[in-house]
Amino acid sequence: MSHLRPTQHCPDPPVAELAATPEPVLRHLRELLSQPGYDVFHGANTLVTIYATAPGDVSDCYLAGENLMLAATAAGLGTCPIGLSRPLMNQPDVKDELGVPASVVAALPVVVGHPAERPHATTRNPPRLLYRR
Ligand SMILES: Cc1cc2nc3c(=O)[nH]c(=O)nc-3n(C[C@H](O)[C@H](O)[C@H](O)COP(=O)(O)O)c2cc1C
Numbered sequence: 001m002s003h004l005r006p007t008q009h010c011p012d013p014p015v016a017e018l019a020a021t022p023e024p025v026l027r028h029l030r031e032l033l034s035q036p037g038y039d040v041f042h043g044a045n046t047l048v049t050i051y052a053t054a055p056g057d058v059s060d061c062y063l064a065g066e067n068l069m070l071a072a073t074a075a076g077l078g079t080c081p082i083g084l085s086r087p088l089m090n091q092p093d094v095k096d097e098l099g100v101p102a103s104v105v106a107a108l109p110v111v112v113g114h115p116a117e118r119p120h121a122t123t124r125n126p127p128r129l130l131y132r133r
Helices: 013-020 023-033 055-074 083-087 091-097
Strands: 046-052 078-081 107-111
Touching: 013 046, 046 055, 046 083, 055 107, 083 091, 083 107
Parallel strands: none
Antiparallel strands: 046 107, 078 107
């Protein structure tokens, strides 16, 4: 798939995402980010960003991200996906500074660091069955 023209097949997701973000979500984000002392990276000093070379690769990136998070946890580290930083990691000047090809698309940024605490697992919502025979 790498022969495909990125402008045609890898639209820059931040533009589409921002256009599609409902106003209440944007309001919530503005409030969150304007809180004094709020650190979008939760104090971690390492951000691993997994980039997709084609739109069809994005789901692979999520699988890679899960493996990264499991491996880091097994090594005693803490992780958190930072979807909020995806637009930043897709900025042409940021890619340029990092030496990342302009054609790839940031799929999943994940911070990795030494956890300040080991929170208990949260409860899970039951799955919603959309179809039952
Ligand atoms: C795609 C994706 C993007 C996320 N982006 C952020 C983010 O920008 N900032 C953040 O603090 N957590 C982010 N998270 C983490 C979630 O807020 C949540 O902590 C995580 O999914 C674990 O859920 P749990 O607390 O119910 O176990 C993201 C999670 C996913 C799956």
